[in-house]
Amino acid sequence: MRTTIDLPDGVLRRARVAAAERGLSLEELIIQGLQFALGETDGSQGLPKLPTEGRKTYDLSAAEIDSLIWESLIE
Numbered sequence: 001m002r003t004t005i006d007l008p009d010g011v012l013r014r015a016r017v018a019a020a021e022r023g024l025s026l027e028e029l030i031i032q033g034l035q036f037a038l039g040e041t042d043g044s045q046g047l048p049k050l051p052t053e054g055r056k057t058y059d060l061s062a063a064e065i066d067s068l069i070w071e072s073l074i075e
Helices: 009-022 026-037 062-074
Strands: none
Touching: 009 026, 009 062
């Protein structure tokens, strides 16, 4: 079924990034998130953890992440 929802720009950008990192479409990510929120899954299925070994970590706020994403889109 098709529906329309309004999302804040920052939430939508972060959702697109999260979906891409997990190899999912935005639709799949939203469905899995809703299933989790409705108690239909424990969250361990369908949302694989990203590998962290050998990766740098950064302590960034959501606003800083949004800014970095926005900058990468306009380069």
